[in-house]
Amino acid sequence: MLEDKNPQKTSLAELGEFGLINHITKYFKVENTSTIKAVGDDAAVLDASEKQTLVTTDLLIEGVHFDLSYMPLKHLGYKAVMVNLSDVYAMNAVAEQITVSIAVSNRFPLEAIEELYAGIQLACNTYKVDLIGGDTTSSTKGILISVTAIGKANKEDVVYRNTAKETDLIVVSGDLGAAYLGLQVLEREKQVFKVNPQNQPDLDNYTYLIERQLKPEARKDIAGILKELEVKPTSMIDISDGLSSELFHICTQSKVGCKIYEDKLPLDPQVISACEEFELDSTMVALSGGEDYELLFTVPISNFDKIKGNPNFSIIGHITEENQGLQLITRANQEIELKAQGWNGLQNE
Amino acid sequence: MLEDKNPQKTSLAELGEFGLINHITKYFKVENTSTIKAVGDDAAVLDASEKQTLVTTDLLIEGVHFDLSYMPLKHLGYKAVMVNLSDVYAMNAVAEQITVSIAVSNRFPLEAIEELYAGIQLACNTYKVDLIGGDTTSSTKGILISVTAIGKANKEDVVYRNTAKETDLIVVSGDLGAAYLGLQVLEREKQVFKVNPQNQPDLDNYTYLIERQLKPEARKDIAGILKELEVKPTSMIDISDGLSSELFHICTQSKVGCKIYEDKLPLDPQVISACEEFELDSTMVALSGGEDYELLFTVPISNFDKIKGNPNFSIIGHITEENQGLQLITRANQEIELKAQGWNGLQNE
Numbered sequence: 001m002l003e004d005k006n007p008q009k010t011s012l013a014e015l016g017e018f019g020l021i022n023h024i025t026k027y028f029k030v031e032n033t034s035t036i037k038a039v040g041d042d043a044a045v046l047d048a049s050e051k052q053t054l055v056t057t058d059l060l061i062e063g064v065h066f067d068l069s070y071m072p073l074k075h076l077g078y079k080a081v082m083v084n085l086s087d088v089y090a091m092n093a094v095a096e097q098i099t100v101s102i103a104v105s106n107r108f109p110l111e112a113i114e115e116l117y118a119g120i121q122l123a124c125n126t127y128k129v130d131l132i133g134g135d136t137t138s139s140t141k142g143i144l145i146s147v148t149a150i151g152k153a154n155k156e157d158v159v160y161r162n163t164a165k166e167t168d169l170i171v172v173s174g175d176l177g178a179a180y181l182g183l184q185v186l187e188r189e190k191q192v193f194k195v196n197p198q199n200q201p202d203l204d205n206y207t208y209l210i211e212r213q214l215k216p217e218a219r220k221d222i223a224g225i226l227k228e229l230e231v232k233p234t235s236m237i238d239i240s241d242g243l244s245s246e247l248f249h250i251c252t253q254s255k256v257g258c259k260i261y262e263d264k265l266p267l268d269p270q271v272i273s274a275c276e277e278f279e280l281d282s283t284m285v286a287l288s289g290g291e292d293y294e295l296l297f298t299v300p301i302s303n304f305d306k307i308k309g310n311p312n313f314s315i316i317g318h319i320t321e322e323n324q325g326l327q328l329i330t331r332a333n334q335e336i337e338l339k340a341q342g343w344n345g346l347q348n349e
Numbered sequence: 350m351l352e353d354k355n356p357q358k359t360s361l362a363e364l365g366e367f368g369l370i371n372h373i374t375k376y377f378k379v380e381n382t383s384t385i386k387a388v389g390d391d392a393a394v395l396d397a398s399e400k401q402t403l404v405t406t407d408l409l410i411e412g413v414h415f416d417l418s419y420m421p422l423k424h425l426g427y428k429a430v431m432v433n434l435s436d437v438y439a440m441n442a443v444a445e446q447i448t449v450s451i452a453v454s455n456r457f458p459l460e461a462i463e464e465l466y467a468g469i470q471l472a473c474n475t476y477k478v479d480l481i482g483g484d485t486t487s488s489t490k491g492i493l494i495s496v497t498a499i500g501k502a503n504k505e506d507v508v509y510r511n512t513a514k515e516t517d518l519i520v521v522s523g524d525l526g527a528a529y530l531g532l533q534v535l536e537r538e539k540q541v542f543k544v545n546p547q548n549q550p551d552l553d554n555y556t557y558l559i560e561r562q563l564k565p566e567a568r569k570d571i572a573g574i575l576k577e578l579e580v581k582p583t584s585m586i587d588i589s590d591g592l593s594s595e596l597f598h599i600c601t602q603s604k605v606g607c608k609i610y611e612d613k614l615p616l617d618p619q620v621i622s623a624c625e626e627f628e629l630d631s632t633m634v635a636l637s638g639g640e641d642y643e644l645l646f647t648v649p650i651s652n653f654d655k656i657k658g659n660p661n662f663s664i665i666g667h668i669t670e671e672n673q674g675l676q677l678i679t680r681a682n683q684e685i686e687l688k689a690q691g692w693n694g695l696q697n698e
Contacts, residue, residue, distance in 0.1 A: 042439035043405035056392035146495035
């Protein structure tokens, strides 16, 4: 809605780059004592004191990663931050700063950028993260956002991908596949809208799915929950490309195999009913859907009692020897080899 | 040259994102002890020990910031790193890590991306900087690069923009305006080539100008030179948008004015002769050309003897009271008020 060239809108050219930066950043306030200097100099200045610093970055491009016809700009800003915070939390660290660079074509007025930054700001406020810098420029086509997130952790708390051990339990937070199905619902509504713009979609049955797609939340809470349980993961990764792909990262880097159980995959009831409606296999959706932003981690088998029954977690399998490969045990007790891109891979079985 | 779809080239789709990341990063080795974990996990891990961490980011977009018809991809990679390191050096800090995110359309084969990363790697090796992460994705149009640079400095060594004091001397490193003229030369040759592709351009008279445009070097050396002279700048900024714009940043943020002298602006002989040829005012080019990646800084007037006569530096003026504004003193001893965008601003005088 913010895209049409309403003459009352403020053009970005009018405002200029520095005007835009000032305009955007004046409502952001610094939350973390480690942020010595945020926006306004050649570089931001941070103080990590005794801790280690975590850095991660992601690039979101219109037409590749998002479609503005159903992704409101505010949600886009929020999600761009979540995607990055999720990577910091996947190191068992606390996210404290972000930089945000954007490129926008002239078709966007200032008000569109304000919407985008309102989402970024909501994410910063909710997750106690400081915006410390960035770059704003024009693009020849569409909009793109590049976010870098910076976090902090005690050296001994950082959890890598390459340290899973044989017999470890494999655990996921939350549930899987909903964001992917949310995208399917939105895509379908877009097609319906093209044919009949008067159609009022009834999305009541898909609220959870759509929320998971449009407003994902990074699992900031997991580090604290695990600390309280006195559980330290042996390896951890966030689920952005789908469970199957993330299992491959952990197993390949840790030089181990794994067995996961189809009947243990956590699925929301809306996922199950939407899978029936779309004629999709819910296991495939859970394995390969992507954009869940849940955490996948391994813990020593001795932690079984602490994790079991905790509503935040599902134990979905365990780590095996490397030469056993990555196996999915189906409900019918068959072993199927997982492929890195579980979705495409398994379709070819 | 790397853009045509030669069937012997490797397509990016074939390689996949993770294949591409592995392919690109395997030749980068870690140089800094502060880099605990570089590429390969959710986030990179750094250890700043007692020091402060500096973070800066810049976004370069094809068609906005560069033109591949005369910017070779290797140079583009090198320059994208320089632009960011320059910001770290402008804080009087040492750059130690970078993240590089790229988005490329299908028209680029793997070999083009290799060229780009060869330039990034050359920059990393030359400047002792570690590549610690990034993102690679497809774009719907052209190529874009987002670089974040991270540096380190003792708290007491960090130099900001907002701390220039009245009577301070204003100093620049190197010379000004050459990169802008290099761009003019390259643009002219592009037009000539369009009319007559057989024409062999004779660029001997412009080698310095073209090098400054295509392969700028960030001033890593300045911090060491100043330390040896026992001079600590009171404020510092890098000259990316043109001297005039940077003076505005320092003066506005420090709440001071300045006087700079036309006859003190450092100009290379090639700049002077190219200005005659292109019928450009060399003072305007020095003030507003941009992309010089030299450092602009202020020092207490007591440092005059230490800076004067040093071949790396030119004293171009001094800081005044805020209410005096920003003034250029011409060779004819006239006072002209500087505008933030000196080039456009002064054209309107």
